[in-house]
Each structure stands twice: as C-alpha cells, then as structure tokens.
Amino acid sequence: MTLAHLPALVVVVPLLAAPLVVLVRRAAAAWAIATAACAFSFAAAILLSAEVAAHGPMSYHLGNWPPPWGIEYRVDALSAFVLVLVSGIGTASALYAWRSAAAELSRDQLYLYYVMHCLCVAGLLGMTVTGDAFNLFVFMEIASLSSYVLIALGRDRRALLAAYQYLILGTIGATFYVIGVGLLYLATGTLNIADLAERLPQTASTRAVLAALAFITVGVSLKLALFPLHFWLPNAYAYAPSAVTALLAATATKVSVYVLLRFYFGVFGLRLVTETLPMAEILLVLSLIAIVTASLVALWQENLKRLFAYSSVAQIGYITLGVSMASPDGLTAAVVHLFNHGITKGALFLLLGGVALRAGGATMGSVQGLGRRMPLTSLAIVIAGLSLIGVPGTAGFVSKWYLVLGAIEAGRWWLAGFVVATSLIAVAYVWRFVEAAYLSEPGPATPGRGEAPAAMLAPALALAAACVFFGLQTSWTVGSARRAAELLLGGVP
C-alpha cells in the first residue's frame, strides 16, 4: 500500500466497506467498519494533502489506462483540501451515529444506515478526486441516491416528502449535469476534465458549449442550493436524522461548489465565463439575494434545524459570492469558507442533534434556559454561532476577511459594506438562540439537566473546537485555499 495508490484508496475503501457492512449486518460491527473506513479515508486525505503541498498534483490512472482514454484520479491543492473536509466530517458523523442513529432508527435498519453512510462519503470523495467528467456523474449519483435514503430514514414522517422532493430535484440536477457533459463530449470528443479544458478553445461548435455551460450551471446550482434553486434543502436538512443533517450540510453542498469551481475555472475557463458571458454578474446577484433572503427567513424560524438550514443557504451565498469575484482573494475566500462553513455547520447540527435527542426536538421552545440544563452544548452552539457570524478568533472571520479584501481589491466598496452589514442579520438569528438559552427561564419543553451522551458530544465539541482552532491557526486552511485559488486562476489561460 504505497502513497501512489492513495488517490484511489481514499475512495475505494469506503466504497467497498458498504457491501461488507451488508454482509455483516450486525449494528455494532457495521458501525465499526463504517467508522474505520471513514477514518482511513480521513488519514489518507491528510497524507494526500501533505504530499500535494510538498510535491504538487498527483495523477492516478485507474487500471493503468492513461488519460484521456482511461479514468484519471487527480489530487491537487483544491481537491486535497475538499477531501480532508469530506472525510473528516464523514468520520465525525460516523462516530456520532453510534448513539444518535441508534436512538433515532429501528434496530434492523441500522446496518442499512451505515451502508448508505459509506456510499455517501465514497460518492462525495469520488466526485472530488476524479478527473473525469462522466465518472464524476457516476459518483454524484452514488452520493445523491444514498443521501435520499439517509434523509428518508428520519423519524419525522415529513422526512419522506423531503427525501422525495430532494430525489426529484436532485435527479433533475444530475440529469442536467450529464446532458451538459454529453454536449461537451459532442463538441470535443473527450471526457477527461484536463483534456476538455485544452480542447474547448479550439472547438468550432460554440452553441453546444454554451448550452453545456447552461445545463451544467443549472444542474450544479441545484445541487449546491443556490437561490432560487434551494427550496429542497431546508426540509431535507430539518427532517433527516441528526448525523445525516450534519454530514450533508457540511459536505454535500460544498462538494457541489467544488464541481462548479472545477467547471467554471478548470474547463470553460475564465475568459468564457467572466468576459464573454455575464456569468459572474448573475452569480453575484443570486448570491446577494441568497444571503439577504435566506438570512431573513432564518430570522423567523422556530425549528432550529430549519433555521440553520436557511442559514446554510445564506452562507453558500457567501461562497458563491467569492466565486463570482474570480480574483485571488475572492476565490481564496470561497475555498476557505467552503471548509470553515463546513466545520461550523457540522458542529452546529451535531450539537442540535444532542438537543433534539434530549428534548425530542430542536425548537426555540426546547432550548429555553438550555444554558443551565446543557451548559457545554449551549456554549459550543454559541461558539459555532460566533463562527457563523464571523467574529474574530473563529473560522468564520477568516473567510469574511478575505471576502471583504477581495471586494475592496475589486474596488467594490459597497460589496465590502454589504458583507459586513449582512453579518448583522446572522448576529440577530444567533442572538435568538442566546436569548432563549441564557436569558429565558427553562420551559416545559426544555430537557432536564444533563448533556448528550459522550459519544455524541465528543465529535460535536471537537468540531466546535476546530471552529476556534482554524480561526487562530490559519496557515493550513488559508495556505491551501490560496494555492487552490492560484491553481484555478492559472489553470486555464
């Protein structure tokens, strides 16, 4: 098992863990296998990240077929960074599921849950690592199909409807994506992403390329829940099992952003996307609307999972805002926020899962006076909330900092002001939690004294601590993001 095979193993191990879990069936063993597989991927991703930082991009030819004929797995600064996020959250969610899934699911469903967890993580990792546009579609479907099942496993009956709606919309998104890839294949005769980028400028049929861009943009926008294609998201997040919400919120949309970045900057190229067509402007407008409306909607939500689901839509707006700047600072902000928001939301949803377990639901009513009943959980929610706002010393601040710098560099003062000012809406909705948890007396729905089980609390607190750690120690996150931004901007002339 050498380092050279890691780009494949990082995906293959969780993928093969899935059928293994089916064979084993017993819940405890299933959990152990799934967690071990995710942990392996996590370790592999960290190794890959270090390797890429030291020696540049790695290319792995599946079955020794050289690209562009064979499928290529490609790890560079950007994909290694996303791999670490996905596998890390996948591990945390798996650890958390030991108690959480056991409490929310019936016993005979448990092994199925771990199968789907492994498939979902493998799919997302595959999407990140593959260098082949069609292979990406295959992994997208693996990740999506397993996430439909995971959402449908939610205890609430509305989870079924949410999963169904996500299924319909997710399928439309994936279909649009594959249509776009088909059109590109038509125009260039290749499916390898690097090869596509080389051949596209010479292709004669621009109509087909433009249509491909439109299909891929809409398809991926749907998967990443860009306004106004985000309506599937709140219910899916709100009614899925807690461990699933955290997994999906922290990784699924982020990997879609990654795909968007790959295609915009790595395939179609900066000139086509930002100069010939007003894609950047459209993305900018949609991001701004997403930030404002989703934050405002979050302000009036009673269900905390829904509240933070809408906040996710707003935060994705910040990421796409950075993408739309198409500048070094803007892209650094987008990539680093992808990671920082991932850990922040992961922490929040894991913590809320603990509240939901103890109180039977995470609503504004059930967190009244929570500061006294579950002090650790409440404190950690506040810390993650501060990171969501972008308070200095937390991870969220780092992203906002580069976003504002990017806006200032582009001479868009109003945009810098907008980013700073809209943080105040986040202050308001996080404040609602603080007010309920610390300034209200415990109500009838508030759980009694006592924290969530340690197996749930530990991964949640670890992520909350990561929010602070990556707010202070930024060399790895910002360094990776900056290299990724340079790669994206320098990748295509």
Next chain:
Amino acid sequence: MSGIELSPAWTLIFGAALVPFLHGKARAIWVLALPLAGMVQLWLLPAGEFGQLQFLGERLLLVRADRWSLLFSCVFLIAALISSIYSLHVRDAVQQAAGLSYAGAAIGAVLAGDLLTLFVFWELTALTSVFLIWARRTERAYRAGLRYIVVQLTSGMLLLFGALQQLAATGSLRFEHIGLEGPGGLFIFLGFGIKCAFPLLHNWLQDAYPEATESGTVFLSAFTTKLAVYALARGFAGTEELIWIGAAMTAFPIFYAVIENDLRRVLAYSLNNQLGFMVVGIGIGTELALNGTAAHAFSHILYKALLFMSMGAVLYRVGTVRGTDLGGLYKSMPWTTGFCIVGAASISAFPLFSGFVSKSMILSAAAGEGLLVTWLVLLFASAGVFHHSGIKIPYFAFFAHDSGKRCEEAPANMLAAMALTAALCIGIGVYPAPLYAILPYPVDYVPYTGSHVLAQLQLLVFSALAFSVLMRTGIYPPEMRLVNLDTDWLYRRFAPALAVGIEALGRTALSGAQRLLGGAPSNLLAVLRRVHDADGILARTWSTGDMALWVALMLAAYLLLYYL
C-alpha cells in the same frame, strides 16, 4: 507569542472568567486581586512593543506600551479596582465577571498597536458591558441593552470597514495617525464618534447608562467613552472638525441635564458634556491641548465614577434616583453626601479639586490658539456643568425639600470605594505633579496662577448666584416626571410614526391598485415580513412541481441569455 503575558488585559479577562466559580470571601478577594495584579503587571511593563504575531498574513501588535497607552491603562486599572470594591456587596457573579472582563477589554484596546486587535477588543468591550445593563433584570433595561449593543456593534463594524480600507491602501494595519482624509478615515472617525457619543450619535449613552445596575453604571462610566477619546487622540489629533464637534458636545447636553429628573441620567448628560472638553482638546491638537485631554480623561474617570457611585448608593438604599422623590437625605447618608460634594466640586473644577487642574489646561490651550468662540462656549459649558452636576445633583438628592425618606448609610464597601476615589480627586487637585509627570508630553503648565483661580471662582460664584436666584424666584424649571425625548425621538417616535405614515401612504397608493389586483399587500415592511416569516412564500415548503418549474425557468433564462 512573547509579550502577551505582559498585558494586564488578559489577566482581567481570563481572571473574570473564574469569578462565577468562586463564592463568598474567595470571590471578594479574587475580584480585588485581579485589578491589583494588573497594576503590578502594568508597573513591570516597560515601554516598547510586544506580542507581535502574524495573522492572515498581516502583522499584529498586541501590546504597544507608550506614554498614551500606559496612562490610559493605568487609570482604567484604578477604575476597575474602585468599581470592584464598590460592587463587593453584589451577590450576582455576572456583574463582577462582566465588569472585570469589560475593564480588561478596554485595557486591551488601549494597548492594541494595530487596527484589527483594536477592533476585537472594541467589540469585546461592547459584548461584556451589555451584561452590566441586563443585570438589572427589568424589561426596560433589557430593551435599553439591546439598543445599546446594536449601536456599539455598528460602531465596531464601521471601524473594521475603515481598517480594511486602510489595509488595502497602505498595506499595513498599524494604528497610527489616520486623519479624516486618510483611506477609510471617515468610517473609522464615525466608528470612534459613536463610541465617543458625538452629538446626534450620543443617544445610546443617556439611554443605556441610567438603566444599568448601580455598580454597573460605575463600570460603564469609566471605560467605553474614554477608550473612544484615546482612540480619537491617537488617530485624529489636530482634526479641526473636532473642535466644533467637541464644543457642541459641551454645550447641548446642559439643556437636557437641567430639565432631566432621573439624576443618573443627569450625570450621563454631564458625562457627555465632559467628553466634549476632551474632544475639543484633541481637535486643537497642540501638546498642551493633548496633555489636557489626557489629564482630563484621567481625572474625569475618577470624579464621574465618584458621582455615579454616590447616586448608586442612593439608588441602592432608597430605590430611586428621581429628583422629585428625593431630598433631605443628608441626614441619613452623611458620608455619601460628603463624597458626592467632593465629586461635584471636582467636576465643577473648583480649585484644589481634580477637575480644575485638568480642565484649565484645555481652556488655556483654546485661549492660547486664539479660539475665542470655542473658549467662550467652553466657559459657558463650565458654568453649566457646575449648575447641573455641581449644584443640582447634591442639592436635589441630599438637600432641597425633605422627602421624609430615612434610610441607612451606604454599605461599608461602597463608602470605602467612594472614600478612595474622593481622596484621589482631592489629591490630584492639591498636588497635580504626579499626574503631570505621566502625561504624554512634557508639561510646563502651572494651574494655580492668580488669574486662573480668580477666573474660575468668578465663574462658579456667578453660576451659583444664578441658581439661587432662579430657585428663589421660582423660575428654575421644576423637576417633573417625564421622559425627555432627545434624538432618541428619531427611533422612539419618528421611526414608528414614519412606519405608520408609510403604511398609510402605501394604503392610499395601493388602494387603487388593490382593486385591480385584489388583496395586494398594503405596506413594505409587512411584505418583507410576510415573505420571510415562518409561513412566508420564501420559507414555505414548496410543491415539487413548483421547484421543478424554477429549475426550468433558470435553464431557460440562461439559454436565452446566451442566445441574445
């Protein structure tokens, strides 16, 4: 990370975090030990720059110890110690923890050598201090606290925004002279101005301070605004606009202070007026004026705290500080009365009291620069201060008509705190040399000359005469149970009225359209709310078909756009 351990800020902030876990005697010793430990640290802190570190590729400077920052840190620590003594009787750990971490944040901000560190501590002062207001645990205090925190956070946002412009333009975050014309200068100026309670931006002060707990207000009066004075002196010394802003600040609160009934609010107005003197000093910008500003900030923190402490003691014992309900308390609280009079004499700048030796520097600087109008305004304001803080506060609380209220003397710890502060006020007034020695620039100023003393006494005597005559003849505005609306009228009355107006206008305008559209929404705010609230169209669960429709629409829009 060398050098951070030198900063007293962290001692106070981290130490404050332990306060809730201690009880009884241990807590009392701890809250006294923290400021004392901070003082030792400050004593050991040599001038220089410490705690440089890289963050996000920028150089930060956590501790910059020079004459400016050491002076302000010193007085902040004294204020923290006094406030801690004063709040010893408080059983509520939140107040002591919030107060001490608030003091620590203010010291951290003063020592900050770059704008980002300043911003962090700037916001931290807001976040910690608001709990001093909420600790009152009334609905009214809660609302006031919310308004307060929103204003303070906005000020921080402006600072951050300006700092980023500085960074983009100069490539450095160092906090040096900025100037209005500098990049981002205007935003930073506004951010500082809000915290310094510039006219029209001042309202949060009179709104929030009187709502805090009796010891909370003592903490509050010391740090936030003086931090802003410090920041202005560093960033905007010699900005001429500040002379006019400061002059306006000294004058206008007097009118409100004279008619206000809540005596702690009177003090809040006079706090505003005293800040005006400092702002004028910064605006003049000469060495004498800046020395005056620094000295005045130093003595002001002490006597203002003393006045708030005396009123806090009254509030604690009597339960109210309304001028109409008080009077004759000197019989029950003789010591408090005495300390209040010392504070009143200091703020009125009686010779031999601290206000005299600091304020006269600013007045002399104004006269020395030939700013006649400014000098006259300051003179008028001095008379006014004597009037509303020097006479009105002690007179209505402790003398005037006997309210018949009898209570105990203030608790021992309150008296001790007041005695210590009063001693400092008189000490500085009688022997100003130690204070002059630590001012930012060399001092060759002599406060006790014949003309200074005579002019000040004349002013005071005539002001007192005016008050007596007006009281005797009954022209003096009687104290009334009213809420005086200041510029908070804008958001307390005007904004709701505007909303109602817009709503009415919208109704009229839309009534025609309504007939056409049927049930069209009738005003803008309601639309915003209706669209976004829990059942709003943006928050509702959509049918799958509608979602899919949007996907199709987006695709069509993109395709159409490309073909155009």
